[in-house]
Amino acid sequence: MFTLTDDKKVGKELRATVVDALKDVMAENDQVIALDADLGGASKWTDIAKTHPNRFINVGIAEANMVGVAAGLNLAGFTPFIHTFGPFATRRVLDQIYLSGAYSKNTINIFGSDPGFAAGHNGGTHTTWEDMALLRSIPDVVICDGADEVQLDWIIKEFSKMTGVHYVRGNRKGVKNVYQAGSTFEIGKGxxxxxxxxxxxxxxxxxxxxxxxxxxxxxxxxxxxxxxxxxxxxxxxxxxxxxxxxxxxxxxxxxxxxxxxxxxxxxxxxxxxxxxxxxxxxxxxxxxxxxxxxxxxxxxxxxxxxxxxxxxxxxxxx
Missing domain, CATH: 3.40.50.920 (Rossmann fold)
Structure with a gap:
């Protein structure tokens, strides 16, 4: 159940929300592993390396390889979460998501950051207006767009319990609060x-x-x-x-x-x-x-x- 908050202020940075959620999940499940495409500083995923050094992999600026590594890790029994900017998490690696992920029935959880106007000074090359459109075309992929830190935290934790390819997009910076802390949701339900x-x-x-x-x-x-x-x-x-x-x-x-x-x-x-x-x-x-x-x-x-x-x-x- 969810409750709307009366506090409409900007909440904590969503990149911190994702990291904190992953740390919680990792504390409960030693098979969860995080991969980043050389954006650990921008995403704060390097914080995961401090608490779980054996379960964080920086694959470098090699996004397609990151998806392949994630698929391989899932075959070995791990539950991978991967991150890079939205266009590189979708447009650049669409074939790998399709074949190594969805088609092969592997589990890959994807966080694509800074969608749309949130790309800011990174410019047109880093802007994705089409990430959800691309992934909607792939069978069985779950696509979410979190409204605030409460919802994004819940989505990350919920993805960790699911099998298949899952995508969530979100600003790295803070956004206005919508939901009260402790609210819960249901995938596929508005x-x-x-x-x-x-x-x-x-x-x-x-x-x-x-x-x-x-x-x-x-x-x-x-x-x-x-x-x-x-x-x-x-x-x-x-x-x-x-x-x-x-x-x-x-x-x-x-x-x-x-x-x-x-x-x-x-x-x-x-x-x-x-x-x-x-x-x-x-x-x-x-x-x-x-x-x-x-x-x-x-x-x-x-x-x-x-x-x-x-x-x-x-x-x-x-």
Missing amino acids: NLLREGSDYLIVAAGQLVSEVLEIADQLADKVVMVDVIDMFTIKPLDEELLLERLIGKKGVITIENHSIIGGLGSAVAEVIAENGIAVPLKRIGVDNRFGQVGTPEFLQKEFGLTTETMLERLKNFIK
């Missing part, structure tokens, strides 16, 4: 955070906190919205989506990702296949590459600030 009779907003990742602010501002205009945190992009919670669509004037998806192939596409597919006649607005990135800038600048540049998204929603509602 979370209904707010109820309203007019429109349905489906969001995921760090933009969930922005969406809750938008819902408050829309309520001031007497526009009442449902808000779903669809933190599991695959498998999608079709049951909850179809249930909350009943009687709605429209549905809006919001994601720090391309509108092609991610959450917006997944929701559109469900609507179309069930013959539901409801207007849909996908808010995300439309056919653009990444660029250099601060995360704050990029969030504004790509139209994903609270103010810009609210304006786009108002135009859709009109």
